[in-house]
Amino acid sequence: MNNPVQIPYSVQVEELTRCFGSFVAVDHITFNVADGEIFGFLGANGAGKTTTIKMLCGLLLPTSGKGFVEGFNIYTQSDQIKQNIGYMSQKFSLYEDLLVRENLEFYGGIYGLDNHTLRQTIETSVMATGLREHLEKLTRDIPVGWKQRLALTCAILHKPKILFLDEPTGGVDPISRHQFWSLIYELAEKGTTVFVTTHYMEEAEYCNRLSIMHNGRIMDIGAPQTLKEKYKQSTIEDVFIQLVKK
């Protein structure tokens, strides 16, 4: 039961639906995310992006439909899923009264990393992200761009196969956003699948493939370039507006 079904996809979703009372937040969506892909979920606030991510991360049970993450069933195998995913939300979810180092140690600790592995992993990740000089500072005292980088580092200490990012760059300046995306590319190059939701149009352009969501439904899926050609628009923003207006 616990062996993953052999498939080339990181995420497989079929007719996935979630209702809150009579409100249908996610309405029969179907898509696949390939291993190592950067997959974007573009949509306005309330389009159902966060609900979808929560179902995939095991935070919320679907009302109906099928879903697999890394081959594990989202209904029955959320424990195995949780071991294999990383998650970072717009809120950054850091402890402001903890030192940067203490935040890293904590998030490594809840994945059961032992002290030795934890120290090594922290060492290599702070080198890569440049967090080293901030290690002994209180998290509330570092700039928001650094907080974002710290949140990302915390989310990948346990080396997840797939990383879920829920509007990860909200409230962050363009330069930090750009730096953040270069970190995302590095991760993807090393083979991590990245599933990212956003409502920033220029950010959508960074993705390998994009799913445009509106009112709980997927309007279309494709590479940014393909979508632009298909709808004869010069930017993703125009594609989005055209799809939403329909």
Add this chain to the structure above:
Amino acid sequence: MKPRFIAIMQKEFIHIWRDPRSLTIIILLPLVMIFLYGYAITFDIKEIKIGILDQDRSPTSREMVRQLTKSGYFVVTADLHDRSEIEPAFLGRKIVAAVIIPDNFSRDLNTSFRIPVQLLVDGSNSNLATVTINYIKTFFLTYSLQINARLLNAPIDMQPRVWYNPDLKSANFIAPGLVAVIMMLICALLTSATIARERETGTMEQILVSPIRSAEIIVGKTFPYIFLAIIDAIAIVVFAWVVFKVPFRGHPLLFLFFAVVYVYTCLSLGIFISARVKTQQVALMAAQLVTTLPSLLLSGFIFPIVSMPKVLQLISYIVPAKYFLVIIRSVMLKGVGMAALWQPTLFLLVFGTLLLFISVKRFKTNLEG
């Protein structure tokens, strides 16, 4: 693999250590309360200010007043000469009570059976008034018996003796109550606030996407508070023993056992609250309402339950602190054992389990929601 709850526990200790509010409740509050209740707010009566209107002005009446003040309970702060002086003395807060000794007091003392001595009391502090009336009543009863004994033989000679707290010292009464209140504050108020805080800042969500189990979260988050609550309980008892000479007659291990039972009930209450609230603010307010206030007011800590209105008496039956107070006073002052205390112990266990049972499922879904 390192146990995952250790990570939560370590982090929680850091939170407490860096949060002035938690530190205040854990370290400063017990200290302040024990000094306040131990020294300042003593319920023992001493040096009540009284006025004397002695219309007799005889050696006998003066001797009686001397006896009245000899006890140390009263001090004469106004020597009154006329009834008109009484009210200004009350209003100026020079006196709490006035004793009026009639004309011919000494003459009638040996002949009459009814000598009207009037006592006027300031009722604006009703507690003090009641105690004052009782003390003065007792004094005159004793005094009358002394006089009367010469005339007739009093058949009954009542010899009161107070057990377990012979000096009726307030500290003996207050110290156990403080233990109950402080433990409730730490285990119910602080834990419900810390769980609500994680939900508010979104960190709970981040924890829940990890493979950690709810049980590990609860153990990790509550252990630091259990630990500190028990340390506080021991500290208060030791402190009361050293500074206020409050006796400790029971077995220390028995005390520890009851402390653990009470912690369990308090924690269940804390979890019960956090399963129902979403923000720290609401958690704090709810905890004040369900834990702090009842523990202070309805537990018998300060106000005796028997003298409360019927409704409040009924409510007091579900105040855990009430049961713990019975237990801890018995253990500290009477030195009784398990056998005499199984009933309140059983209540605490059943009440805690019940709360935990109805909270856990809701707690889990609320963690996620």
